[in-house]
Amino acid sequence: MSKQKVVVYGASGYTGRLVCEYLRELNIPFIAAGRNAKRIQEVMNCIPGIETANYRVVEVKHEVDALAKLFDQAEVVCNMVGPFIKLGQQVVEACLKANCHYLDTTGEQDWLLYAQSEWGDKFAKQKLLLSPGIAHMYTTGEIAANICLETPGVDTLDILTLWKGLPTISSTQTIFTILKANWYYLEENKLVEWKPGQSYEVNVPGQHEQTLVLPWGGTSHPVWFEKDPRVATCKVLGGVFSREVMQGVIEAQKMIEDKIKTLPLSEQENALSAIASSVQGSMPPRENPRINKSVDSVYASGPLTRVHCVIYGNCNYKQTGLLQAYAARSLLMEKPKRIGLASACQAFGHRNLLGILRNFGLVMNPVVTIQN
Numbered sequence: 474m475s476k477q478k479v480v481v482y483g484a485s486g487y488t489g490r491l492v493c494e495y496l497r498e499l500n501i502p503f504i505a506a507g508r509n510a511k512r513i514q515e516v517m518n519c520i521p522g523i524e525t526a527n528y529r530v531v532e533v534k535h536e537v538d539a540l541a542k543l544f545d546q547a548e549v550v551c552n553m554v555g556p557f558i559k560l561g562q563q564v565v566e567a568c569l570k571a572n573c574h575y576l577d578t579t580g581e582q583d584w585l586l587y588a589q590s591e592w593g594d595k596f597a598k599q600k601l602l603l604s605p606g607i608a609h610m611y612t613t614g615e616i617a618a619n620i621c622l623e624t625p626g627v628d629t630l631d632i633l634t635l636w637k638g639l640p641t642i643s644s645t646q647t648i649f650t651i652l653k654a655n656w657y658y659l660e661e662n663k664l665v666e667w668k669p670g671q672s673y674e675v676n677v678p679g680q681h682e683q684t685l686v687l688p689w690g691g692t693s694h695p696v697w698f699e700k701d702p703r704v705a706t707c708k709v710l711g712g713v714f715s716r717e718v719m720q721g722v723i724e725a726q727k728m729i730e731d732k733i734k735t736l737p738l739s740e741q742e743n744a745l746s747a748i749a750s751s752v753q754g755s756m757p758p759r760e761n762p763r764i765n766k767s768v769d770s771v772y773a774s775g776p777l778t779r780v781h782c783v784i785y786g787n788c789n790y791k792q793t794g795l796l797q798a799y800a801a802r803s804l805l806m807e808k809p810k811r812i813g814l815a816s817a818c819q820a821f822g823h824r825n826l827l828g829i830l831r832n833f834g835l836v837m838n839p840v841v842t843i844q845n
Contacts (some may be wrong), residue, residue: 475527477502479801480544480566480573484530484552485513486758487641488578488608491794492551493528494520495833499802502527506543508535532733535560540567549801552577555643556650557584557605565592565603574601574804578608578793580647582691583654589696589814591791597813602804604691604820607796609789610634610711612817612826613836614769619823620839621773621780622703630693630704631772633675634711635684636789638765639757652722652729656691659699659707667691669730671725673710678770678783678840685719686710687726697816714766762787762834779844784827786836799829 479496483489484505496503497520507513508534512523512771515529517523533543540563550573551663557579563762565588568575574594579585585605590787604611614634621627653833655670656662662824674683689711698704714721767786786792800821809820830836 477504477527477529477546479503479550479807480506480547480550481553482506482533482550483643485509485516486553486643488643488790489553490516490520491790492553492797493517493526495795495798496801497522497526497528497822499798501798501802501805503801504529504531504543504547506531506533508532519724521841534695537563537566537570540564541570541595544568544571544573547571547573549574549576549804551797552802553643555579555581557581557649558587558654560820561588561605568601569595569599572599572601574809575603575605576607576797576800577605578797580608580610580690580692581651581654582643582656582693582696583651585693585696593814598628600808600812602812602820603814604800605816607793607817608798609636609767609786609792609796610689611693613767613784613786613789613792614692614709614711614771614798614826614828615697615816615818616823617619617771617782617784617839618694618698618707618773619818620782620827620841621771623845624773624778624780624845626775626778627773627780628703628705628845629774630698631708632692632707632709632711632773633677633686633768633770634689634692634709635677635686635714636765636767638760639668639713639791640713641757641790642709651690652726654690656688657695658688658691658709659695659704662699663832664695664699670723670727675710677768679768679785682819684712684714685714685723687715687722689708697819711835734743760788760790767792767836777845782794783840784836785840786830788835791833792830792835793827795833796826799826
């Protein structure tokens with residue numbers, strides 16, 4: 474029996490289960506890890522065909538030494554335990570200690586910036602990949618952006634990423650965590666802070682109805698493209714299709730600015746966690762491809778060039794699970810295209826990532842329009 478060289482940490486959560494599902498489909502042995510072995514096994518038992526998987530369940534404390542001991546048996550860690558700005562540091566430190574590649578699904582720009590400054594060089598020195606944010610809302614849009622950048626002459630990216638569905642418990646906690654952070658976009662090769670409370674009505678490709686969106690924490694894209702010589706400016710808007718949910722986020726953001734940011738940091742964390750739990754305290758239903766759709770749209774422009782790329786998809790959490798599993802599989806088989814801090818596209822190639830999403834029926838062929 475092949476050894477399990479991939480650890481899915483936080484395997485009992487909604488996204489962790491999906492990563493395990495796709496590791497099984499890709500025939501990759503894995504360790505399903507977390508703080509409660511009984512709960513993890515209950516979740517594993519619900520995965521179709523799990524009896525054909527090469528896996529084991531491990532209970533582990535959320536401490537650097539305990540995690541490093543577990544990771545020492547592996548080569549790749551897929552970390553599902555967020556919010557990452559609160560809980561990610563121990564996992565990254567344990568990966569460095571155990572000489573493992575690190576992947577996560579973060580939507581927290583402040584975590585990405587912190588990881589860049591604190592660990593990017595350390596991972597590169599050990600020839601390891603540090604890749605936060607391998608997930609639909611960041612990677613699929615990044616794929617579309619890179620397709621646009623295949624056309625020479627563009628230097629500005631205007632990105633829109635949307636999905637239809639309910640956020641998971643962990644995602645909801647993350648949403649409320651990023652509301653207290655500063656958000657940045659890239660303008661002329663410099664990170665510029667968004668003004669608090671901004672929201673926008675946007676036209677969505679493929680439908681007549683407009684949708685309400687936010688800068689959504691700034692997202693990962695401005696950080697990934699900050700040092701890309703092809704890109705000078707990158708702005709991202711996003712959210713869910715539900716106007717009611719988006720209005721609730723806007724109201725929460727205003728309340729945080731007015732009432733919570735004045736509290737001590739420890740009290741801010743507790744208040745935000747309590748609000749998030751009241752909004753989403755249970756597991757959402759499994760995604761239905763007829764209902765849970767996604768749209769990633771990128772307008773790329775330059776002085777004399779215009780490119781528009783749209784990727785229509787479904788089941789954004791399934792996209793996330795598959796992207797994580799594919800990234801882990803790739804790292805077991807070959808060196809990444811880049812070490813240290815790198816995005817999914819930088820580490821594995823945007824066309825390769827698009828191919829795996831297409832193979833599993835999660836996205837349509839991109840619709841690309843070029844004017845030059």
